[in-house]
Amino acid sequence: MSYTLTTLWHDRQRYLPGVLAISFSALLMALQTGLLLGLFSITSLPVDYAADNLVWIGAPEVVSVDLGQSIRESTINRLAAQPEVIRCEPYFQGFAYWAQRTGKRELCMVVGSRLGEDTLGPAGKLLTAEDRRKLLQPGAIIIPEGDMERLGVAYKRDEQGRIVEPRELVNATAEVNGIAVRVVAVKPGIKSLAGPYIFCSLTTARALLRLFPDQVTYVVGQCASAADTEKVVKRLRAQYGVKDKQHSQVNIDCAPNGDVAVFSGAEFSWQTRMHWLTKTKGGYALGYAALLGLIIGAVVTSQTLYAATAASLKEFAVLRALGIPRWRMQFLVLGQAFWMGAVGLLLALPVAWGLKSVAEMSQVPINLEWWILLLSGSLTLFMAMAAGLLALRSLRNVEPATLLR
Amino acid sequence: MANEFQVPLRGENLYRSFGEGDAKVVALDHVSLDIRAGKVTLLMGPSGSGKTTLLAVLSGLLRPESGRVICLGEDLWELDDKARERFRLRHCGYIFQGYNLFSALTARQQLEIVLRWGEGLSASDARRRADEVLDLLDLSHRANARPAELSGGEKQRVAIGRALVKNPELLFADEPTSALDWAQGEQVVALLQYAARKRGATVLIVAHEERIKKFADEVHHLQDGKLLEEPDYPAIVGHIHANSSSTKLVTP
Secondary structure, eight states: OOHHHHHHHHTHHHHHHHHHHHHHHHHHHHHHHHHHHHHHHHHTHHHHTSOSSEEEEESTTOOSGGGOOOEEGGGHHHHHTSTTEEEEEEEEEEEEEEEOTTSOEEEEEEEEEOOSTTOSSTHHHHSOHHHHHHTTSTTEEEEEGGGHHHHTOEEOBOTTSOBOSSOOEESOEEEETTEEEEEEEEETTOOOSSSOEEEEEHHHHHHHTTOOTTEESEEEEEESSHHHHHHHHHHHHHHHBOOOSTTTTTSOSOOTTOOBEEEEHHHHHHHHHHHHHHHSHHHHHHHHHHHHHHHHHHHHHHHHHHHHHHHTHHHHHHHHHTTOOHHHHHHHHHHHHHHHHHHHHHHHHHHHHHHHHHHHHTTOOOOOOHHHHHHHHHHHHHHHHHHHHHHGGGGGGOOGGGGOO | OOOTTTOSEEEEEEEEEESOGGGOEEEEEEEEEEEOTTSEEEEEOSTTSSHHHHHHHHTTSSOOSEEEEEETTEEGGGSOHHHHHHHHHHHEEEEOSSOOOOTTSOHHHHHHHHIIIIIOOOHHHHHHHHHHHHHHTTOGGGTTOOGGGSOHHHHHHHHHHHHHTTOOSEEEEESTTTTSOHHHHHHHHHHHHHHHHHHOOEEEEEOOOGGGGGGOSEEEEEETTEEOSSOBOOOOOSOTTTTOSOOOOOOO
């Protein structure tokens, strides 16, 4: 075992606070980022679960899929006119008020797709054929299972309070924007952020969102390939697109008198998440918390190393007297910083998975993707090494002459 | 004039003071002396007489304000810091009053680290040489012990091993026995005497204990930063194993 590991292991109690601070820092960063991405991916869920290779057309300057304004349904002709577009259809999405029979009101997000098997909307991937068949009835809706309580809907229970099988819904009727709706099914695994998703047919959605018969929120068209999608998006943007002042990176090269916003599915999903990330204070708060974790980790690690090095100053001074160059000792301290970082990360990993599982049990999505772990791991290791560099200042006090009394 | 082989260490007109104004204390007041090769030279004097300062200046650890130190033919204080560091690495060993051993390292590792970091030796070579020195110090059975498991005498012997393991031509010891009882102190000085006799090292010891004198070949007395007259040449009484063929120096 090297001297670095020998000293770390022997004085492990001394180094433990630094290792724990590094663990804490890495955990905070990974979980915050995962939570952030998990949260904001909820907002782009209808785009992410729509059909592949879609071109989206929405109201000008739409910043996020959930903030779409109405456009004329005839806009669909522009999509249909593109030779690469195989199929096109309208899509509805918008905020509405859910009113329980008790009078309690709740914000909800109406999502209306065509219900055919080849639907381009999220109903294709999120709902089963049986679900879509149920939604054909006027006023029929499907809600996420996790939002039942929020919307006042419950499973029927027996006198002992156990859910009666087969499951049956009670209090399944309510009003959305004053229109009567009935919950025909619940879907597990779908999360919501601002308001629960309410899945329904195009007809029901138009009624719930109180849109005129010639109005829709989006029109979507499917191309055969991603390359075709890109081509169509570019062409439509040049013909009809409005220059988006807020998101100029997306809608550039637009028509001088454009009246719509045009996106590919990937662009729209990204824009939606970025809108929530940059426009909500929540994104900044989470970012600051991660930064704070990094700073706390750096300070504790640096102080731990500084104190440990300072405690061995006389031993280092003897080595200096014997002519051992100073860089050997600097390498030892940096090596200690590296291994503290590595051990800290190793400790953080199982805890991160544990916390992720706990969060998911309470329906909080955490996206702990490999690149998040890699990024937070690298940043933490970098932080540990920086802390090591800071701690090197204690070695400046190593002076062999101080050993002579 | 004696050549560098007979006088490996020479101080010429060394002057060093501390503090300024009224608080100024002259620690070395134009001291000149020769330290002979293969001998144990003792620097003695009352507290504050400047003996430790003289050792620091002669050993390349503390710069004099004026005067020269000629060490193995080099003008020590004319060398730049890096060159002086290399000089110390090649030629000097130090033993201090405190043991200053790394608490995490075993006795063997305290010696190995000097060879591996100083001379860049491989792990196996460093271990072999460390074990040779530990054997010489009768510490083989304590090779895997950490400082917390060693007695004061054993710790000081490890500290001596750390100084000896490089085979230095010059060995400097500052009050090496002050923290030890006389029996242990005697063993320690005997080891230093062995380094002078058997290895031909030039050994300079700062001490205040009169009993050490019997191990010394030459004793210089300092008072108020000045050397007193001629050095003593005490009769070497009872120097342990000096002429013996045994390499083990520490009697149980």
